[in-house]
Amino acid sequence: MRLKSRLRPAQAACVVLLFACSFSGVWMQCSAQTKEISGISPGNASADANGSEVEISEMPLNSPPFPASDWSYGGSPAIGAPDGDSCPLLKQLGVQEGRSHIYGWFAMGVDATTSGKSTYPVSYSIYANRLELNQAVLNFERIPDTVQSNKFDWGYHVMALYGTDYRFTTSEGYFSQQLYQKNRQYGFDPMLAYVDLYLPMKKGMNIRIGRFMSMPGIESQPSANNYSMTHSLAYTAAPSTETGAVASMKLTKQWIVQLGITAGHDVAPWTEDARASALACLDYSTYSHRDNMYLCASGINDGRYGHDNVQHYDATWYHRFNTKWHIASEAWYMYQLDVPNVAGNVANPVPTKIGANGAYCANGQLTCTAPAYALVSYINRQISPKLFAGFRFDILNDKRGQRTGIPGKYTENTIYITQYLSSTLMLRPELRFDHSWDGRGYDNGTARNQFFFGVDLIYKF
Template identity: 40%
Template sequence: MGQKSSLIFLLVAMFSLQAFAQDTGRSTQSQGFWTRLGHAYLDDWTASSSNLPPAPEPQRRGTPAPLNSPPFPSADWPIGGTPVIGAPDYQTYMLMQAVNQNETRFKIYGWFDFGYNASTSNKGKFANAPAAYDVVPNSVQLDQAALYFERLPDTVQKEHFDWGFRFASIYGLDYRYTTAYGVFSQQLLKSNNTYGYDPVMYYLDFYLPHLGQGTDVRVGRYISLPDIEAQLAPNNYTYSHSLLYTYDCYTQHGVNVTTKLSQHWTVQGGVSAGCEAAPWTKYAKLTGNACAAYTWHTGGDNLYFCANSLNSAKYSYNNVSAYYLTYYHKFNASWHTATEGWYQYERDVPNLCYGLDPCISDGPGANIGANAGEIHSPSLIPGANGAQCNPAATHCYAPDWAVVNYIEHEWNHHHTSMTIRNEFLDDIRGQRTGTATKYSEHLLGFNYWVGSTVTFRPELRLEHSYDKPAYDAPTGGAPTKSTQLTFAGDLIWHF
């Protein structure tokens, strides 16, 4: 897909939504669709000066929500593979306001996310790698055009079975990071298209209210369970992603069961076809996951451990085995912090350095898109990096570890927040990023909202590779710089 396909995708989506809205809203609203949509945005942007009484708070079961959203991505600490059991659907959407005043549980919504960056790297098309998602230096990009169809199960009540679903699609530059093998993956792995389409989530939720304090069973393709960050733009504190997030598991196809045992404990377990591999492909691996979260201080503190990918971890398409620990702490109404660490590895990874002394670096990570079509050895899988091992070995164990910390401050009552992010990653064999080196990254960012529908997130980011250059690689060449400075940001328009 190219620029013309992008325009066609957006036009078809908007006119389909207009037709749906006109059909479903005709019986209750006399104004035209576009008039109702315009009024929905105006009401959202001028809500602070409105004389209308505030809307009643949705009912909630359990500890209070620790955060305000906006300006933060969610009112609850992140947990993957499930809705937050006991939490209501807090969200309303401008499109659904124009359709039926947000009166139904079936929702259609999405956003357009445009990003920009000015970088000290400039030698290649994807010279900002291994930074993400602003991988194209000194440019403006359509990062995501997202469209969701969704029904959330009601997990506040404990009287009856309920169900939900989500089908979410994105088009844009960011498909390069979400692509799973066997799901339109030829766009990346064969053609290495700059823009592409990915149906990033398609799943069913089954809510069982009498099992523990509530149990959700999720079946389909879902975002991998751990992480402070997520693929979809509004689910993050910042525009760019940490290195820690960029190089772990993104999505899985499988079944995940989440049970809330008490106000303190939530446990999860499931099986999948592995990271970024569809069950119908040759790279599918039977993979387990087991996670547990403990919450205390009336929801202000949360500790989340997750063994996300339990199998042999033998080299395959992103067949990484990974163990995570994440801690969230709310200091007061204005300040909170989030810290995450992981250790992950693959076994029997082909050695890019076999017979070479010294080893020649392979450059930024093929598996995240920068060099996705390149293959350097018959034993390498397209889109899955080799490792930089002892030159005498044909294969080796390739571990890496990372830790990231977020410090968050909110002011201006739901409209503005500040992010300070610091992280360290040691890609010991270069199997994740393409360069065997240690990294640090430091970021200062801001998040400003107009109502609940327009988000602007500028940031300044400095990163460094310690053992060898890892940045500013010419197309098809080796990295040339050890330090990279970027000024970047994005604009998200929600509908």
């Protein structure tokens, strides 16, 4: 498939900036962005005199090349992990670095696909055969000191995102008219805005208040925090952010419990779709850190139709075979009640809300329950300190089409590579095949199959 060669101003500016930054000779190491999910710090696996691995490592993985060195949980900084990040950007600007960090990244990608219009439900690269600026991100962050257990501390995180990816992070009430009214290709999203309050209780307790990422799952919105360029079908169909408060308490070295209340998935508290919703998660790691289980129930309320008002139940399992091989698997079930029928088989159908899909209900039903199921599994192999490769298998059963817009079962298989070209530059090619089993789910409802080759380049500063 021939790629479009003409670049928009935003795309051309991104290419020039990436080139200039990549070869400026100022290699700036700043991995604080992954602290949002799991608290990155260098891997520290050890070996005995015979070279055999010894289970004394606190961190199960090496980062880089993997996105994180510990198993992930959301809604809190990594309790008990020190803030060891350094952001030379401040030094380059002549500002003495303290507890606060300023950092960001540019991510741009290009794809070649058998679809001619849209690659959806592939995400985030939905524009077929195009070069796009996916993310231009700036973060302001202070991480509370969660290592000590004798004093109160605090932190904050503000993240501003611009690019094509905004359509997947947008929440109703946060500049959402860009998407829901104007359907702009590029947009802005204040994706994160919260404060962290750390209390020295048990092994540490953190209270997060504001807008934060949805807590369950392997993947996350920031480009560099993921194994691959594109996201799984399971991630695409799941909620993105929450606004509310969540308390995370580390009971022991192995157990963390989390409880919270939010305005619901992907809605601001001041919108008409906001409703009080419960959030509860439990995180367990084995003593050796080879295995981790993370169970979450989020957005729990009456479950009736609203903007992304799914009742979401999620389970994630990580397992490390050794320092080179590990797997990450996730399964979820979600549903909404009283979803309006959009199948065209009823008179006087109930209107849908802007930004909230209807469901393909049985003949004669005005509304129905819309369930969905998903399973995704990653297997990853570290090849060198700057390179890893992996394979992802993914299945989504969107029984009423409420999550994707077209009902049925979807699968995808992806082979991906992440190569660190330097401490601040990442290259991620991938090859992917998608199939919709019950109908034409790809290329705007015209194809069952989709082959996709893509590559993105991420520059971190």
